Amino acid sequence: xxxxxxxxxxxxxxxxxxxxxxxxxxxxxxxxxxxxxxxxxxxxxxxxxxxxxxxxxxxxxxxxxxxxxxxxxxxxxxxxxxxxxxxxxxxxxxxxxxxxxxxxxxxxxxxxxxxxxxxxxxxxxxxxxxxxx
Amino acid sequence: xxxxxxxxxxxxxxxxxxxxxxxxxxxxxxxxxxxxxxxxxxxxxxxxxxxxxxxxxxxxxxxxxxxxxxxxxxxxxxxxxxxxxxxxxxxxxxxxxxxxxxxxxxxxxxxxxxxxxxxxxxxxxxxxxxxxxxxxxxxxxxxxxxxxxxxxxxxxxxxxxxxxxxxxxxxxxxxxxxxxxxxxxxxxxxxxxxxxxxxxxxxxxxxxxxxxxxxxxxxxxxxxxxxxxxxxxxxxxxxxxxxxxxxxxxxxxxxxxxxxxxxxxxxxxxxxxxxxxxxxxxx
Numbered sequence: 001x002x003x004x005x006x007x008x009x010x011x012x013x014x015x016x017x018x019x020x021x022x023x024x025x026x027x028x029x030x031x032x033x034x035x036x037x038x039x040x041x042x043x044x045x046x047x048x049x050x051x052x053x054x055x056x057x058x059x060x061x062x063x064x065x066x067x068x069x070x071x072x073x074x075x076x077x078x079x080x081x082x083x084x085x086x087x088x089x090x091x092x093x094x095x096x097x098x099x100x101x102x103x104x105x106x107x108x109x110x111x112x113x114x115x116x117x118x119x120x121x122x123x124x125x126x127x128x129x130x131x132x133x
Numbered sequence: 134x135x136x137x138x139x140x141x142x143x144x145x146x147x148x149x150x151x152x153x154x155x156x157x158x159x160x161x162x163x164x165x166x167x168x169x170x171x172x173x174x175x176x177x178x179x180x181x182x183x184x185x186x187x188x189x190x191x192x193x194x195x196x197x198x199x200x201x202x203x204x205x206x207x208x209x210x211x212x213x214x215x216x217x218x219x220x221x222x223x224x225x226x227x228x229x230x231x232x233x234x235x236x237x238x239x240x241x242x243x244x245x246x247x248x249x250x251x252x253x254x255x256x257x258x259x260x261x262x263x264x265x266x267x268x269x270x271x272x273x274x275x276x277x278x279x280x281x282x283x284x285x286x287x288x289x290x291x292x293x294x295x296x297x298x299x300x301x302x303x304x305x306x307x308x309x310x311x312x313x314x315x316x317x318x319x320x321x322x323x324x325x326x327x328x329x330x331x332x333x334x335x336x337x338x339x340x341x342x343x344x345x346x347x348x349x350x351x352x353x354x355x356x357x358x359x360x361x362x363x364x365x366x367x368x369x370x371x372x373x374x375x376x377x378x379x380x381x382x383x384x385x386x387x388x389x390x391x392x393x394x395x396x397x398x399x400x401x402x403x404x405x406x407x408x409x410x411x412x413x414x415x416x
Contacts, residue, residue: 038326039347039396041373050170057172058231058270059182059252061380065269065288068307068326083268083287117171124175131176 036101042067043102050110063109071097071108080108082115085122089115174249177230180211191217195224206230220260225253242279245272248289261298264291267308273382280317283310286327292381299336302329305346313383318355321348321395330374330392332384340395344402348395349374351387362398370394 042063055063071078074088078097082089091097091111097104115121173179186205190198198215202225205213212233218224222241225234225248232251236244239257249268254275261279264272267286273294280298283291288308296314305324312329318336321329324346334352341358348361349370357363371389378384 038345039328041369043369044376053170054172058250059233060271062290062376064271064290065308067309068288113172114170117173117175119175121175127176 036070036072038068038070040070040101040105042105046100046102046106048106048110051106051113054113066109066113069105069109069112071101071104078104080112082112084116173231174229178206178209180206180209180230180232182211182233184210185212185214186210187214187216189216190221190224191219195221198224199226202228202234206232218257222260225251239276248272258295259293264289267291271380277314282312283308286310288327290377290380292383294383296333301331302327305329309377311377311381311383313381315352319358321346321361322358324348330377330381332387340397342401343397344399345397350393350395351384351391354393354395357395360398360401361395364394364396366392366394 044062047063051063051066055061058064069080071080071091072088073079074090078091079088080091081087089112091108095107097107188198188201188205190201193201198221202213202215211231212235214235214237215224216237218236218238218240220239220241223243223246224240225236225245226243227247228234228245228251229249230251234245234251234253236253236255236257240255240259240263242260242262243265244255244259244263245253245267246262246265247267248264248270251270253270253272255273256275258276259274259278259282262281262284263274263278264286265281265284267283267289269289271290271292273292275294277295278293278297280300281303282293282297282301283305284300284302285304285306286302286308287306290309290311292311292313294313297312297316299317299319300322301312301316301320302310302324303319303322305321305327307327309327310329312331312333315333316331316335319338319341320331320335321340321343322338323342323344324340325344326346328347328349330349330351332351335350335354337355338358339350339354339356340348340361343358343361374389374392378387
């Protein structure tokens with residue numbers, strides 16, 4: 001029985017990350033920056049105890065601005081975008097993430113709140129230097 | 134390569150600028166997942182919702198009134214009632230604190246702009262660009278609002294129980310705008326993210342040039358704008374709208390099955406080689 005020859009000249013699909021292109025990416029000939037649903041609505045059954053406490057402390061009825069926070073990717077690693085620092089915050093490797101995007105989003109929200117409210121946040125130094133009143 | 138070596142410096146480079154090292158995009162070095170539970174920004178005031186006071190701004194200009202609100206927060210007042218706002222412009226702007234703020238009257242232009250956290254109730258009308266660039270919190274307007282309602286908002290819930298003017302949610306980058314009545318032309322113009330719910334009718338060019346985000350329209354649509362397309366409603370949409378209408382205290386008994394969902398057709402997504410990365414950073 002003749003062995004099947006491997007095709008060494010097989011082209012890799014996609015230019016960035018060697019991932020399969022979407023129809024839209026094929027049409028415009030380039031990769032689109034994110035690969036998660038930015039319009040995904042939160043599933044409130046999966047809210048974490050920390051987020052419940054945060055919402056209660058702020059006097060809100062729901063996740064409020066956190067509804068727009070999702071677990072994204074930065075250089076193929078899970079990350080959450082911090083709009084205050086205008087940068088992606090990479091999730092440490094020791095945190096194991098579930099496969100469900102809703103659960104991942106809740107973790108992203110919790111970590112982002114902790115990051116933004118920390119005295120180690122990059123904006124704290126800016127505030128100390130430039131706060132006017 | 135030869136071209137690179139002979140390339141002349143720009144004026145900014147010859148002045149000593151552009152020497153910063155742009156290494157890495159992440160900020161992981163700042164991140165500590167074991168950070169203590171802290172729900173408030175560094176440097177904000179520790180206020181108590183049960184501690185209530187009133188502030189009459191009849192004889193104050195907006196700068197004085199805003200500084201007085203900040204002063205009251207520094208004294209721990211968590212509920213502040215503003216008397217006689219009399220349509221003054223730029224009242225209640227830049228509050229980055231948890232707070233329960235009540236305006237007994239109407240606001241002028243750019244009311245409660247750039248806020249991050251407070252729950253605001255306005256028992257009157259508002260002028261142009263109310264809650265412009267809002268980051269988080271909840272704003273409820275009991276009557277009507279002017280044009281550019283919620284311009285460039287990035288997060289939070291912005292609710293108008295009456296009707297609003299043109300260009301509602303222009304350049305919206307997040308958050309939710311909820312309108313109990315009708316909305317004017319160019320609603321959701323150039324929106325990039327977030328959600329708008331309108332229980333009444335909307336004018337012409339709905340969602341014109343929208344890049345992303347979702348519009349939910351309960352009434353008649355004047356016309357669709359460039360690249361705005363209808364999309365099927367999902368169970369997730371219905372559950373979320375039911376929840377949001379309760380938060381907004383409007384739309385009791387409203388038939389959600391009448392709602393039309395409108396999204397971007399994404400035909401305007403024509404970026405050059407650099408822009409996908411920039412878009413990723415902008416959201």
